Amino acid sequence: MEYVLQTNGLTKKYRHFKALNQLTMNVPKGAIYGFVGKNGAGKTTLIRLICGLQFPTSGGYTLYGRKDTDKDISRSRRRMGAVVETPSIYLDMTAQDNLKYQYRILGLPSYAGMEDILKLVGLADTGDKRAGNFSLGMRQRLGIAIALVGSPDFLVLDEPVNGLDPQGIIEIRELILKLNRERQITFLISSHILDELSRMATHYGFIDRGQMVKEVSAADLEKSCRKCIHLEVTDTGALARVLDGMDAEYTILSDREADVYAKIGVSRLTLALAEENCDVISLRERDESLESYYVSLIGGQKND
Missing domain, CATH: 3.40.50.300 (P-loop containing nucleotide triphosphate hydrolases)
Structure with missing residues (x-):
């Protein structure tokens, strides 16, 4: 090159x-x-x-x-x-x-x-x-x-x-x-x-x-930026218990939202949450942004 x-x-x-x-x-x-x-x-x-x-x-x-x-x-x-x-x-x-x-x-x-x-x-x-x-x-x-x-x-x-x-x-x-x-x-x-x-x-x-x-490179960065499932649920405590049982990586963002870094069947997850009296309000796939990649790489406070 x-x-x-x-x-x-x-x-x-x-x-x-x-x-x-x-x-x-x-x-x-x-x-x-x-x-x-x-x-x-x-x-x-x-x-x-x-x-x-x-x-x-x-x-x-x-x-x-x-x-x-x-x-x-x-x-x-x-x-x-x-x-x-x-x-x-x-x-x-x-x-x-x-x-x-x-x-x-x-x-x-x-x-x-x-x-x-x-x-x-x-x-x-x-x-x-x-x-x-x-x-x-x-x-x-x-x-x-x-x-x-x-x-x-x-x-x-x-x-x-x-x-x-x-x-x-x-x-x-x-x-x-x-x-x-x-x-x-x-x-x-x-x-x-x-x-x-x-x-x-x-x-x-x-x-x-x-x-x-x-x-x-931007191409390699795109590959390394992990895709995740962004979930909104009625109880992230119940969600955490279910995901721990599935040995899935996740991040709890609030008492109602979380990101899941694993391929999990939606039906399987929904049924498991129902057993914990937890409902799924919304679910969508998203990619890790450049900003979140940068923060995880550098650490500390991100720039204003």
Whole structure:
């Protein structure tokens, strides 16, 4: 498998605090890689390192096969675009002028492709409207447009849907999927909105306290996320006794609800519960969500 980014024992230390601790990760070419972790887990530190904004304390990384210590690592970084924390846009300038400024920063000989970029992100008709008057979603799309200047094939996005309304979230999601599908752009996306990330990601990296806990493809994650039967009954105490007798794994959620992680015949279960004077109110199958998988993997409090 070909990788756009690989880290090897990457460590970043601030005095006595290790923001990254021997981090090893692998971002496949063409992937939408969801980088998942609590606030302070080290996600933004990793992004700053690979963008060249900071330098590792030890360990290293390769970007398109070039080590971070190579003299020509800047050539690999030219294939990157990034929106770190908040979009770097000038609020008193139009969308077009913001892009023109980025063209000049990169030393590009002309503004070729600028209109295509604006059209791609849905900002072609903003005219003389200043970015300061854009919605949050429009500003985020402008940030991505600026990151697309120079035709990168690797985009790094730090919390791209944070603070957006539902329509803005949908627009960013559709843009990411479109860029990945039509332009084969690889994405590294740091996000704590796990439900939204699960709609896009092809691969995941779960980080905690600066260390990689687990890397997994979306396909393998789907296999490992256990299906369960969600039951609503009149007495979960009776349900627990019946399930214990069947040697079935389960989780009691309340005095009326429980999840059962076993294949059990509905008729058999209903009859056994009836003998305990317990009625089944509702029953449905559901999959473990990315959020519950993350909480069980990392432990502790889940992110807000």
